[in-house]
Amino acid sequence: MSYKAKFRIWRGEGGEGRLEDFTVEVNEGEVVLDIIHRLQATQAPDLAVRWNCKAGKCGSCSMEINGKPKLGCMTRMSTFGEDEVITVTPMRTFPVIKDLVTDVSFNYQKAREIPSFTPPSDVRPGEYRMKQIDVERSQEFRKCIECFMCNNVCHVIRDHDENKQAFAGPRFLMQIAELDMHPYDVADRQDSAQDEHGLGYCNITKCCTEVCPEHIKITDNALIPMKERVVDRRYDPLVWLGNKIFKRSAAK
Amino acid sequence: MDIERHEFDVVVIGAGGAGLRAAIEARQQGKKTAIVCKSLFGKAHTVMAEGGAAAAMGNVNPADNWQVHFRDTMRGGKFLNNWRMAELHAKEAPDRVWELEAWGALFDRTKDGKISQRNFGGHEYPRLAHVGDRTGLEMIRTLQQRVVALQQEDYAVHGDYEAYIKVFAECTVTRLLKDDAGAIAGTFGYRRETGRLMLIEAPAVVLATGGIGKSYVVTSNSWEYTGDGHALALLAGARLINMEFIQFHPTGMVWPPSVRGILVTESVRGDGGVLRNSEGKRFMFDYIPEVFKDKYATTEEEADRWYTDQAGNRRPPELLPRDEVARAINSEVKAGRGSPQGGVFLDVSSRLPAEEIRRRLPSMHHQFKELADVDITAEPMQVGPTCHYVMGGVEVDADTAAASVPGLFAAGEVSGGMHGSNRLGGNSLSDLLVFGRRAGAGAAAYIDGLERRPAVPDDAVAEAQAEVLAPLERPGENPYEVHHELQRTMNELVGIIRRAGEMAEALEAVEKLRERAKGVGAAGSRIYNPGWHLCLDLRNMLLVSECVARAALARQESRGGHTRDDYPDMTADWRRRLLVCTAAPDGTSVNVQEQVQPSMRADLITLFERGELSKYLTDEEMAEYDLAVKES
Numbered sequence: 115m116s117y118k119a120k121f122r123i124w125r126g127e128g129g130e131g132r133l134e135d136f137t138v139e140v141n142e143g144e145v146v147l148d149i150i151h152r153l154q155a156t157q158a159p160d161l162a163v164r165w166n167c168k169a170g171k172c173g174s175c176s177m178e179i180n181g182k183p184k185l186g187c188m189t190r191m192s193t194f195g196e197d198e199v200i201t202v203t204p205m206r207t208f209p210v211i212k213d214l215v216t217d218v219s220f221n222y223q224k225a226r227e228i229p230s231f232t233p234p235s236d237v238r239p240g241e242y243r244m245k246q247i248d249v250e251r252s253q254e255f256r257k258c259i260e261c262f263m264c265n266n267v268c269h270v271i272r273d274h275d276e277n278k279q280a281f282a283g284p285r286f287l288m289q290i291a292e293l294d295m296h297p298y299d300v301a302d303r304q305d306s307a308q309d310e311h312g313l314g315y316c317n318i319t320k321c322c323t324e325v326c327p328e329h330i331k332i333t334d335n336a337l338i339p340m341k342e343r344v345v346d347r348r349y350d351p352l353v354w355l356g357n358k359i360f361k362r363s364a365a366k
Numbered sequence: 367m368d369i370e371r372h373e374f375d376v377v378v379i380g381a382g383g384a385g386l387r388a389a390i391e392a393r394q395q396g397k398k399t400a401i402v403c404k405s406l407f408g409k410a411h412t413v414m415a416e417g418g419a420a421a422a423m424g425n426v427n428p429a430d431n432w433q434v435h436f437r438d439t440m441r442g443g444k445f446l447n448n449w450r451m452a453e454l455h456a457k458e459a460p461d462r463v464w465e466l467e468a469w470g471a472l473f474d475r476t477k478d479g480k481i482s483q484r485n486f487g488g489h490e491y492p493r494l495a496h497v498g499d500r501t502g503l504e505m506i507r508t509l510q511q512r513v514v515a516l517q518q519e520d521y522a523v524h525g526d527y528e529a530y531i532k533v534f535a536e537c538t539v540t541r542l543l544k545d546d547a548g549a550i551a552g553t554f555g556y557r558r559e560t561g562r563l564m565l566i567e568a569p570a571v572v573l574a575t576g577g578i579g580k581s582y583v584v585t586s587n588s589w590e591y592t593g594d595g596h597a598l599a600l601l602a603g604a605r606l607i608n609m610e611f612i613q614f615h616p617t618g619m620v621w622p623p624s625v626r627g628i629l630v631t632e633s634v635r636g637d638g639g640v641l642r643n644s645e646g647k648r649f650m651f652d653y654i655p656e657v658f659k660d661k662y663a664t665t666e667e668e669a670d671r672w673y674t675d676q677a678g679n680r681r682p683p684e685l686l687p688r689d690e691v692a693r694a695i696n697s698e699v700k701a702g703r704g705s706p707q708g709g710v711f712l713d714v715s716s717r718l719p720a721e722e723i724r725r726r727l728p729s730m731h732h733q734f735k736e737l738a739d740v741d742i743t744a745e746p747m748q749v750g751p752t753c754h755y756v757m758g759g760v761e762v763d764a765d766t767a768a769a770s771v772p773g774l775f776a777a778g779e780v781s782g783g784m785h786g787s788n789r790l791g792g793n794s795l796s797d798l799l800v801f802g803r804r805a806g807a808g809a810a811a812y813i814d815g816l817e818r819r820p821a822v823p824d825d826a827v828a829e830a831q832a833e834v835l836a837p838l839e840r841p842g843e844n845p846y847e848v849h850h851e852l853q854r855t856m857n858e859l860v861g862i863i864r865r866a867g868e869m870a871e872a873l874e875a876v877e878k879l880r881e882r883a884k885g886v887g888a889a890g891s892r893i894y895n896p897g898w899h900l901c902l903d904l905r906n907m908l909l910v911s912e913c914v915a916r917a918a919l920a921r922q923e924s925r926g927g928h929t930r931d932d933y934p935d936m937t938a939d940w941r942r943r944l945l946v947c948t949a950a951p952d953g954t955s956v957n958v959q960e961q962v963q964p965s966m967r968a969d970l971i972t973l974f975e976r977g978e979l980s981k982y983l984t985d986e987e988m989a990e991y992d993l994a995v996k997e998s
Contacts, residue, residue: 127893128893141623142622142623143621143622143623143624143625144623144624145624155844155846155847156846159844159890159896160888160895160896160897160898162893162895162896164406165589166409166411166589167411167413169414169625169628169733170733170736171414171503172405174405174409188737190736190737211559212894215559215894217559222407226517230512230515231469231511233470238468239461240464242467242468243479244472246482249473253472253497253498256472256497256503256504257500257503260408260409299470329732
């Protein structure tokens with residue numbers, strides 16, 4: 115059941131590169147990452163690709179296959195025609211290091227800028243009590259395998275480097291929502307989500323949700339509720355009044 | 367040649383559960399800590415752990431406590447475990463799990479809001495703290511975010527996120543460096559992204575590099591598992607124990623071929639899944655070994671009742687320790703009662719409602735749907751044994767995780783002793799936390815006791831540099847071919863069932879491969895060059911494979927993750943003997959020696975009943991036991 119497939123793969127380093135053609139054997143049940151590994155073993159030993167678990171659990175092998183962000187390990191060859199040319203390129207939003215490997219340090223910088231989980235000071239380890247229903251909202255977001263394809267596809271930064279400074283991207287805006295919904299987190303995250311991490315840039319086109327390999331409803335369940343919380347805080351007349359009074363009393 | 371240089375107090379090699387927990391501890395004790403890992407931060411193999419972390423919190427069954435957990439662990443390891451490690455592990459696991467919760471982890475809950483615990487093979491009570499079937503990911507993310515939290519604290523005080531804890535992602539360590547007195551002085555390696563060489567001077571190194579599965583064809587392990595820590599320790603003069611014991615997880619995927627070996631979590635069985643052969647028979651009832659006869663159900667009716675009434679019934683035999691289940695599956699397939707693709711059937715679809723399966727086993731549902739086009743809520747999975755975990759590793763002091771080389775520590779899969787001849791599911795995630803913390807603390811205490819920092823000798827750096835660059839400087843054989851042949855050799859000749867002749871053949875093959883490995887070369891530049899990286903990893907895989915084969919050939923009995931066709935019985939005499947591997951600094955001539963297993967402390971051995979112990983222990987040991995009982 116094996117056949118020869120035609121691949122076009124981005125090769126290059128140091129800002130230069132081109133698409134290179136390969137003809138390579140494909141066997142039943144294989145995924146795109148298998149084919150790239152076969153190329154390494156037989157034709158291009160220095161072909162760079164990031165991977166790790168090969169089971170869709172680590173989020174390392176993010177790439178663009180025929181222009182769509184995908185995990186190489188979860189894209190089955192049977193989804194393509196045998197005579198189809200398959201084009202594999204690195205994620206476009208991040209600088210290329212070599213071939214299919216990109217510099218994703220943007221994501222790690224953003225992760226550092228999100229204030230970490232802040233529990234109340236009077237609860238000791240072992241004393242936490244939470245209902246299943248109350249942890250499930252944040253649990254959905256903690257399924258994230260950090261493949262960074264949501265950040266890669268997000269049009270706010272995909273072709274707009276100038277927005278990277280002000281925008282954490284769906285992955286980390288979702289993390290803010292996750293912490294905001296954590297039953298024991300006491301940090302105030304709503305103002306900073308808008309003012310420091312760029313929640314307002316998101317205009318809910320749901321591209322991030324579409325590419326998420328974990329099928330997390332990033333937009334509907336994290337970003338929109340987070341926007342609503344910001345709106346409630348800022349534009350609810352009662353909250354507004356409360357803030358005014360609180361600020362005034364704090365000023366004394 | 368330009369070598370990047372850094373100075374730290376502690377270098378932790380590996381950023382999985384053990385490495386991150388060790389680094390957190392070292393940093394919390396005020397030590398300047400480097401984490402060096404081959405992948406990106408947060409991608410470690412720990413993310414693939416599915417079932418949970420075993421800790422006797424007693425949230426689901428209040429009868430659970432550390433003594434019961436200790437007994438289960440020793441039983442699972444067929445009493446070959448380092449009992450002090452098993453004791454510390456059982457006692458400290460609950461605190462380590464609760465600590466994760468205070469760092470933001472969100473485990474599944476019981477009705478009264480505590481951490482829920484699930485059943486698993488070999489554990490007497492529901493004991494595994496879990497998050498669906500992605501517990502390892504939750505743990506890594508929690509520890510990763512704890513590292514970031516500490517960096518944020520440091521930023522607030524010092525204006526530098528990396529003042530006290532820095533992650534060197536996508537970097538490989540190729541040598542541990544020692545000073546003239548033989549103490550650890552640093553690490554040498556390279557950045558994968560740029561190929562730049564890197565020297566970190568540090569008086570303490572914690573190995574947390576995981577396992578060795580990439581020496582086998584069918585494995586649940588990722589590419590990182592090339593036995594780096596095992597090999598680095600050997601080359602630095604440390605000792606490995608129990609290397610003959612390799613856990614073949616009973617349930618790996620068998621189809622399609624490209625996913626062969628990928629893990630199917632034991633939770634499937636813990637939550638009600640059953641194993642059947644091609645005749646539709648629940649065959650595990652035929653494989654209950656003598657030592658476990660009184661603990662497992664003998665009829666399907668009793669086994670099924672157990673899921674709802676655990677006090678009044680014995681456990682289903684699908685939940686025997688992993689070594690037993692793996693051997694049983696192997697036998698069924700060999701007897702011609704396997705599934706079409708060469709495994710057996712694991713069925714949860716006829717046992718739980720579809721909705722319940724999706725809720726409890728979301729990753730498995732997703733994995734089979736995406737990779738095999740199988741809907742596990744509607745049809746059975748096909749599964750077979752896969753190389754999963756090495757029980758053997760660096761011999762360490764239980765309390766401090768210190769190896770025999772001064773300044774060297776090891777925690778997690780790369781360390782040996784804790785799990786004896788076979789690890790229970792769920793005991794790995796808790797092992798990482800308990801001994802990761804102890805290794806970080808051990809390294810910090812060691813540094814506090816030093817009078818001066820050890821110096822890295824220049825010639826050691828020059829040798830390490832030459833070794834790393836050699837494959838780039840020669841046109842040589844393709845390293846992928848040598849690797850594939852090693853994997854085939856180990857899989858076929860030192861696999862789940864072993865024979866003296868085959869292991870001797872494997873040793874000859876490894877010897878020849880070692881010669882070939884000296885001539886492998888890498889084309890291309892130093893920038894992110896996987897061919898070059900593999901050339902360097904081969905040294906470690908070959909060295910570790912030789913240890914496995916030599917120790918396996920020496921142990922003339924069957925126990926846990928070591929099954930000899932030619933010596934099918936377990937013997938009390940061999941239980942007292944540990945096999946210790948050492949190697950010459952140039953990586954040639956692995957040597958295996960016997961060492962006596964120390965007797966269990968009186969208060970621990972008396973936790974067991976005489977009848978059970980007599981199945982494992984020698985007559986002299988039983989006399990010691992009788993004396994201990996009398997005196998207690």
